[in-house]
Amino acid sequence: MKVDAAAAAVQARRDKTVRFGLLSSIKAVENRSDEVMAQETEEEEVEENLNVSQIKQHLFAALQGINRGIFGVPSAKKSEIQNLVELLESQNPTPQPTLCLEKVAGAWKLIYSTISILGSKRTKLGLRDFINLGNFIQTINVDQGKAVNMIEFSARGLNLLSGRLTIEASFKIVSNSRVDISYQKSVITPDQLMNVFRKNYDLxxxxxxxxGWLEITYVDDALRIGRDDKGNIFVLERIEIC
Structure with missing residues (x-):
């Protein structure tokens, strides 16, 4: 009987220890959750208090080293960029951009896009080792309702051959912030570069x-953001072309 009582006492102490340990673990998890929630709330409050200039600084920093996102971006980085884009959109100084198209006229350089060239597409186009992507320049002529996109390329091993794909399109206003875009024609120059891409030109x-259509979600004197009907985001900065 004494042995049984002693064993029961030992088991009771063990049960108490287990319960205490479990409660401590639960409390620790709750504390960590509270800390995470507090940190997230603090970060959200900081973001909400950022002005346009500060948001741009954060965005430009986030875009460093990702080659405009064309060859893919880690999910965490992509989320960071998207959050900053949305913050800028929420402070758009030109909510009805098609009513003042002079804001979008001129030349723009692409600095980020969610369009990506991955896997077999990148291989077929020779963009892994053979061909380098240069600048993406868009020129908008408001009076003519036309946009010209120029994508620069350079090919290794061909005496540093360089050239461009030029795509011409027309656009028409369909709302205070949206335009419909229609492809007109395209060409690759010089001919030597066209020969490189000929097999995969359709791709x-x-x-x-x-x-398709393009929604202009942010535009000021230096930066423009758009979203298209395919779900892509485009961030461009204004440039001067001599």
Whole structure:
């Protein structure tokens, strides 16, 4: 009987220890959850208090080293960029951009896009080792209702051959913030570069074809953001072309 009582006492102490340990673990998890929630709330409050200039600084920093996102971006980085884009959109100084198209006229350089060239597409186009992507320049002529996209390329091993894909499109206003874009024609120059892409020219156009609608979600004197009917985001900065 004494042995049984002693064993029961030992088991009771063990049960108490287990319960205490379990409660401590639960409390620790709750504390960590509270800390995470507090940190997230603090970060959200900081973001909400950022002005446009500060948001841009954060965005430009986030875009460093990702080659405009064209060859893919880690999910965490992509989420960071999207959050900053949305913050800028929420402070758009030109909510009805098609009513003042002079804001979008001129030349723009693409600095980020969710369009990506991955896997077999990248291999077929020679964009892994053979061909380098240069600047993406868009020129908008408001008076003519036309946009010209120029994508620069350079090919290794061909005496540093360089050239461009030029895509011309027309656009028409369909709302205070949206335009419909229609592909007109395209060409690759010089001919030597066209010969490099000829076999996969349709694939190249499929990637860069501007057909569809574009929502202008942010525009000021230096930066423009758009979203198209395919769910893509485009961030461009204004440039001067001599």
């Amino acid at each position: 190249l156009l499929q990637i860069f074809n501007p057909d």
